[in-house]
Amino acid sequence: MTTTDAFESYLAKSNLRVTKERQQLYDGVRAQKGHFTVDTLVHRLKESGYAISRDTVYRNLPLLLEAGVVRQSFRAGRETIYEVDEGKPHHDHLLCSQCGKVEEFVDPKIEALQEDVARQFEFELQHHCHQLVGICKKCRKS
Amino acid sequence: MTTTDAFESYLAKSNLRVTKERQQLYDGVRAQKGHFTVDTLVHRLKESGYAISRDTVYRNLPLLLEAGVVRQSFRAGRETIYEVDEGKPHHDHLLCSQCGKVEEFVDPKIEALQEDVARQFEFELQHHCHQLVGICKKCRKS
DNA sequence: CTCTTATTGCAATTCAGTCTTAATAGGAAT
């Protein structure tokens, strides 16, 4: 009983091969809770017995993005932070500059106003990146 | 007649030395129009006869930011984009993913809603970074 | 099973940004 998962469908559609590494990568990525970097992902994959090289992860990231499996979440320093995309609705982020805490938010009014701005400048909006940076309640008390 | 400029005041206040490099950096930075990267800044400084090393620029950037001379504008790929801060009011950016065109916008309603979101999560908002990415009118026609 | 070629792992490379260090120069004290 082969699992016909979303990623395999995408690979088939794109005439790409279904390799052991890609299957394990798909499984491993979907097991991630919350936000993660490529390096932490590689480590966790190794811990799960999936020995996939860092390069293979990087090379397959564009596919995972395109297939809607992961999403580029935001950037912390020089690193790109990812998160699982499948099923999870769009949202933006609120970061604590002291402890690094990450909160997620969606504001339909902001979303709509962004569309208005794009229309005003005659841009066809593709995506946006919106981060609020501040100090969380806990950090403010110290 | 020594020019008592904003940066020199900041340096004095912070017990930092006024060097030839810092003066030239201040002049050079304020001469920049629009958005720029550290490397283009270094090149332009060199062209203006100011031979300031890349390292000195990087070492003084935190001071220029703190003094309110420059502002971290946004990130394009791996590079950080800067722009002159003095006198220029806050705004966010709209980028064309095809040609790299940059537009600036401010939406008071979005600004206010951001404060609401921060309040809701009990964050004290420090700053935010908001970029809209899309395709500009010109690029859509090709 | 055979053969073509996409995919992999490894090592080398890029690139923005940082760090080390020896030499230089700001500027306070004399």
Added chain:
DNA sequence: ATTCCTATTAAGACTGAATTGCAATAAGAG
């Protein structure tokens, strides 16, 4: 003006995320 302390500089080595070249491997069509 001269001395002296130390902040600051330039050059080059270094870092860490991400990319690329290449030889070996394996997917999967025939």
